Amino acid sequence: MIKVQTKWLERAQRIQAIAQAGLAFSKDVYDRERYEELMKLSAEMMVDYSQTDIEVITDLWKRESGYPTPKADVRGAVFRENQILLVREKHDELWSLPGGFCEIGLSPAENVVKEIKEESGYDTEPSRLLAVLDSHKHSHPPQPYHYYKIFIA
Template identity: 60%
Template sequence: MQLKWLEWAKQIQAISQNGLAYSKDIYDLERFQQLRDLSIEIMREYADVESEQIRALFANETGYATPKVDVRGVVFRENKILLVKERLDGAWALPGGWGDIGLSPKEVVVKEVWEESGFEVEAVRLLGVIDKKFHNHPPSPFHVYKFFILCNIIGGVAKEGMETMQVAFFDEENLPELSTERNTEEQVKMLFNYLRNPGLDVFCD
């Protein structure tokens, strides 16, 4: 669940980002920059990450601060779920990634599943939208909404991508080590519940 220090750091970062985007007074801009620096120091102190790495992340964020969107494809075959092994951490995740400007969530998920698994899919329906802070993910500098979209395979074959090193289907009782930055065991099991009960309403935090 969300750590209090992380929540405070994100709120300070959002306030400073909004202030830097809309303030005109040079003294206010200086104060908002000081707030941004403070949020960086909090992250560095507790997350064991170099200040320059955090500063680079935050410096790329301009304009009004809003949550990021992570879109994940939910693909079942023979009562097993499609997962890809991530090159970054060697653990398994639902295929997906950040939402792209100019693409709808369905278009993003179709693209991501193809690039990461080799399967052509059609996006069928939204299963859930979660706020990452309510779930057991590791600390992240960003506030993230995660979209889970059910997809059907219409072509292609299992094939690793630039960011993935293996593609496989798993049943609910034999899940591999999951990439908890991307998805948790609780979330994957929730998705299996949709497989058993397709009439369930969309889950939303």
């Protein structure tokens, strides 16, 4: 469920996604101009509500092309003797399950094995999928993209 205070973010993301898809598939010069205008409006909405520089937002949007889809993030739940492995996140120094964004060419299981090794030094073997969560269906801090978080034991 989307909280009222983040409806602006959902709308800005949706406008950006429509513009991105339109730019990816439209051949008509006038339609492309309209999609560029939508892209600009979505960036302005993000700036107005997030107090982020317009250059940062437009740079995020420029990196995206093709049909927009949610990004995938994997997390590994490593248990041993009734304890769970946690690592410190570099960006905020808080404790978290090891993991990160999925890389092209690797399955979610291969990604989580790689992330656990990089972040903790442990070699692991995935055993089962625990959950797939949609960031838009849970309370998360506002983010510019839509994510699916995949938890693997």
